[in-house]
Amino acid sequence: MRIGELSERTGTPRRLLRYYEEQGLIKADRLANGYRDYDEAYVDRVLQIRGLLDTGLSTRIIKQILPCLNKPREIHFDEATPETLALLASERDRMTARIRCLTRNRDAIAEYLEMVSRA
Amino acid sequence: MRIGELSERTGTPRRLLRYYEEQGLIKADRLANGYRDYDEAYVDRVLQIRGLLDTGLSTRIIKQILPCLNKPREIHFDEATPETLALLASERDRMTARIRCLTRNRDAIAEYLEMVSRA
DNA sequence: TCAAACCTTGACATCGGTGTGAAGGTCAAC
DNA sequence: GTTGACCTTCACACCGATGTCAAGGTTTGA
Numbered sequence: 134m135r136i137g138e139l140s141e142r143t144g145t146p147r148r149l150l151r152y153y154e155e156q157g158l159i160k161a162d163r164l165a166n167g168y169r170d171y172d173e174a175y176v177d178r179v180l181q182i183r184g185l186l187d188t189g190l191s192t193r194i195i196k197q198i199l200p201c202l203n204k205p206r207e208i209h210f211d212e213a214t215p216e217t218l219a220l221l222a223s224e225r226d227r228m229t230a231r232i233r234c235l236t237r238n239r240d241a242i243a244e245y246l247e248m249v250s251r252a
Numbered sequence: 253m254r255i256g257e258l259s260e261r262t263g264t265p266r267r268l269l270r271y272y273e274e275q276g277l278i279k280a281d282r283l284a285n286g287y288r289d290y291d292e293a294y295v296d297r298v299l300q301i302r303g304l305l306d307t308g309l310s311t312r313i314i315k316q317i318l319p320c321l322n323k324p325r326e327i328h329f330d331e332a333t334p335e336t337l338a339l340l341a342s343e344r345d346r347m348t349a350r351i352r353c354l355t356r357n358r359d360a361i362a363e364y365l366e367m368v369s370r371a
Numbered sequence: 372t373c374a375a376a377c378c379t380t381g382a383c384a385t386c387g388g389t390g391t392g393a394a395g396g397t398c399a400a401c
Numbered sequence: 402g403t404t405g406a407c408c409t410t411c412a413c414a415c416c417g418a419t420g421t422c423a424a425g426g427t428t429t430g431a
Contacts, residue, residue, distance in 0.1 A: 265419075267419070267421085268418080268419070271418075271419080283427080285427055285428085286426080286427090287427085305418080306416070310417075310418095311417080311418080350414080
């Protein structure tokens, strides 16, 4: 599919799809005329990227963790340097902290709304 | 406590403490000489703000949800307009989505690291 | 009384994610 | 063939969070 369809199906401006490519998060094949050509799997991939961006991760971090997210069952030996593994571990921990923070505060909002709706 | 101490105890640049105040997230008393004066509770408050910022919420949203986070057990009638309640509900849902996204991806990272450590 | 370590406000800079528009190539349909 | 809807690259602009620095006031201690 071309960029317009991917854009519509993911709700993502074309501008950003090109930006994510520039940042190394996605890679598009090219048709004979130079148009980008994405396959089906990119719909989910882009959605995943947007979700992660929305939770506060940077494109730089996302780029590092994406490979192990897509096929967690295989090791990417070229990527499995000690530095990368350390980054993954630290990012895992930061995500856990974020989850705790979000959960705590969301529950407080939910509780508040419950209270209001009872009053 | 003055701004320097709050800064140290929260690991937050003074610049940002002033910025959060400018955005209406915190409010400082003033000493006779004009210095900001914070009480103990602001340590947690600032930490909470930073945590939320880190999870992708904007200062604008944080400002809206803070009142109901601090004392969820009491209703702030002046704030309980239909618009505010709708915003709270929508923000609660967005946070839930973020939690799901973070959890899924963190678990994938964790699984990958487990695998690598076994190999 | 002077220095050092605080504090104040204000302004301008940076950085990452996004918006927008220009100038131009491709292709399908009428 | 011309129009309209796509696509390309490039560039400049914006916004929010943050860094940094200037110019100046206050307090503490040598």
